[in-house]
Amino acid sequence: MNKTAAIIGGGVIGGGWAARFLLNGWDVRVFDPDPDAEAKLAPVLAQARRALPSLTDVALPPEGRLSFHNDLANVVRNVDWVQESVPERLEIKHRVLAQVQAACPENAIIGSSTSGFKPSELQRDAERPGQIMVCHPFNPVYLMPLVEVVPSPATDLALVKRAQEVLRGLGMYPLHVRKEIDAHIADRFLEAVWREALWLVRDGVATTEEIDEAIRMGFGIRWGQMGLFDTYRTAGGEAGMRHFMAQFGPALQWPWTKLMDVPEFTDELVDLIAGQSDAQSGHMTLAQMLTARDDNLVGMMRSLKANNWGAGAVLNAHEVTLRAGTDLAAHADDLENVSAPILTVRRSVPLDWTDYNGHMNEARYLQAFGDATDRFMALIGCDADYIATGGSYFTAETHIRHMDEAVAGDLIEVRTQVLAGAGKKLHLYHEMYEGKRLLASGEHFLLHVSLESRRPSNPSVAISAALERIAEAHASLPLPDGAGRSVGQRP
Numbered sequence: 001m002n003k004t005a006a007i008i009g010g011g012v013i014g015g016g017w018a019a020r021f022l023l024n025g026w027d028v029r030v031f032d033p034d035p036d037a038e039a040k041l042a043p044v045l046a047q048a049r050r051a052l053p054s055l056t057d058v059a060l061p062p063e064g065r066l067s068f069h070n071d072l073a074n075v076v077r078n079v080d081w082v083q084e085s086v087p088e089r090l091e092i093k094h095r096v097l098a099q100v101q102a103a104c105p106e107n108a109i110i111g112s113s114t115s116g117f118k119p120s121e122l123q124r125d126a127e128r129p130g131q132i133m134v135c136h137p138f139n140p141v142y143l144m145p146l147v148e149v150v151p152s153p154a155t156d157l158a159l160v161k162r163a164q165e166v167l168r169g170l171g172m173y174p175l176h177v178r179k180e181i182d183a184h185i186a187d188r189f190l191e192a193v194w195r196e197a198l199w200l201v202r203d204g205v206a207t208t209e210e211i212d213e214a215i216r217m218g219f220g221i222r223w224g225q226m227g228l229f230d231t232y233r234t235a236g237g238e239a240g241m242r243h244f245m246a247q248f249g250p251a252l253q254w255p256w257t258k259l260m261d262v263p264e265f266t267d268e269l270v271d272l273i274a275g276q277s278d279a280q281s282g283h284m285t286l287a288q289m290l291t292a293r294d295d296n297l298v299g300m301m302r303s304l305k306a307n308n309w310g311a312g313a314v315l316n317a318h319e320v321t322l323r324a325g326t327d328l329a330a331h332a333d334d335l336e337n338v339s340a341p342i343l344t345v346r347r348s349v350p351l352d353w354t355d356y357n358g359h360m361n362e363a364r365y366l367q368a369f370g371d372a373t374d375r376f377m378a379l380i381g382c383d384a385d386y387i388a389t390g391g392s393y394f395t396a397e398t399h400i401r402h403m404d405e406a407v408a409g410d411l412i413e414v415r416t417q418v419l420a421g422a423g424k425k426l427h428l429y430h431e432m433y434e435g436k437r438l439l440a441s442g443e444h445f446l447l448h449v450s451l452e453s454r455r456p457s458n459p460s461v462a463i464s465a466a467l468e469r470i471a472e473a474h475a476s477l478p479l480p481d482g483a484g485r486s487v488g489q490r491p
């Protein structure tokens with residue numbers, strides 16, 4: 001049975017949470033007194049459905065059920081998680097949290113999205129303070145991994161642990177903030193940068209556009225992969241952090257910043273900034289900007305994923321849980337029945353796999369079939385541990401036939417038939433489907449190779465046995481229509 005999340009307040013942030021839970025297989029109940037709540041959430045959900053499945057190379061679970069309610073008590077009854085995302089006003093948060101606690105299970109997690117309040121402030125006069133913690137996300141919640149999980153000393157630590165596990169299960173990165181503080185950790189930096197930027201614009205030093213370029217052409221990219229301290233460590237050369245601090249520490253005494261002052265938000269300053277912002281980005285609609293933002297975030301996180309680094313390492317960890325318990329994680333010995341072609345890929349076509357025609361690029365068919373071959377190798381025991389011992393399969397020949405189109409977001413599956421598998425030789429025939437639609441076939445011929453001599457060699461006894469079991473079972477399958485064709489040859 002699916003787990004259930006209650007989303008209290010379905011604005012920008014509540015909508016993002018709803019999408020994050022829903023697309024990870026949770027049932028979601030939304031409570032928001034705004035009569036337009038459902039209409040407001042629809043575009044957020046559409047953006048999430050477009051972008052989130054692109055992040056991983058394994059399909060997300062089937063979506064849960066989404067429902068809207070106008071009775072808060074019913075919404076929170078029997079749920080596993082309550083996420084409060086109402087406006088940032090303490091009296092509203094107190095009122096809502098009291099109503100939530102009057103009806104929700106005592107062991108449900110109650111997370112608040114508050115950007116500024118401390119958990120102890122939210123817990124004031126609460127029936128069960130131990131149940132309440134801050135779970136502060138980042139916009140867009142359906143793509144950004146970070147959640148600052150902030151307990152107060154009164155929060156039940158076992159519940160905090162459980163909250164972190166749930167968030168990891170949603171593909172997020174829970175950062176346990178050990179000491180509560182106004183505005184937590186990340187927004188304190190943003191506040192510092194925001195203050196400095198306001199002064200620079202007000203004093204005519206830079207426009208909004210120049211400031212954004214200073215960020216996105218330089219330290220913004222750096223921070224996305226190494227943060228602040230590791231970036232400075234590398235800047236210190238071999239001597240590292242100590243050298244960096246010795247070199248740049250004295251600069252902190254110079255009157256560079258105006259961090260403790262805030263320029264007054266006069267009409268003139270607001271007009272100046274809003275005018276510059278219009279000049280900078282007024283040619284784009286909000287929808288265009290959100291699409292660009294999501295495409296860029298997906299692309300950046302996917303490249304970090306290839307390096308198993310930062311936010312990309314979080315995606316890889318999520319994939320492990322998505323695969324766990326499915327055929328996509330099993331060893332051949334654990335599959336009871338191998339008589340049919342074997343599922344080797346089940347994924348969504350990501351946003352960055354399509355080309356100028358809007359459909360999946362040829363190179364990506366090869367990538368998907370390459371992934372299917374890699375998965376087949378792992379299935380028979382030729383995994384990273386085995387390869388480290390000095391043996392692997394090398395692809396000697398590939399033939400791909402394209403039958404139908406695939407577009408971004410399509411859920412594709414590859415099923416793999418062994419045409420020959422004995423000794424050094426492995427001959428695989430992959431078929432790629434979207435639903436019942438056959439999109440392509442990919443035929444790979446591989447040789448087992450000694451990584452030391454770089455010459456063909458026999459695989460281990462265990463791999464040979466696993467492969468022969470599947471090859472024998474597949475020997476009775478009909479030879480696929482497209483197998484063994486040369487280029488241009490038609491039936």
Ligand SMILES: NC(=O)c1ccc[n+]([C@@H]2O[C@H](COP(=O)([O-])OP(=O)(O)OC[C@H]3O[C@@H](n4cnc5c(N)ncnc54)[C@H](O)[C@@H]3O)[C@@H](O)[C@H]2O)c1
Pocket residue numbers: 008009010011012013014031032033034084085086087088089092096113114115116136137138139
């Ligand atoms: N916007 C951000 O970038 C951001 C980022 C992280 C956290 N937050 C935090 O998330 C929370 C929500 O911010 P937002 O930007 O989504 O605001 P929002 O104004 O977009 O959404 C608030 C929603 O709460 C609803 N609401 C009002 N009273 C309610 C009630 N009594 N019960 C249920 N719903 C009610 C409103 O109708 C609205 O849909 C705030 O605490 C904010 O600090 C915001």
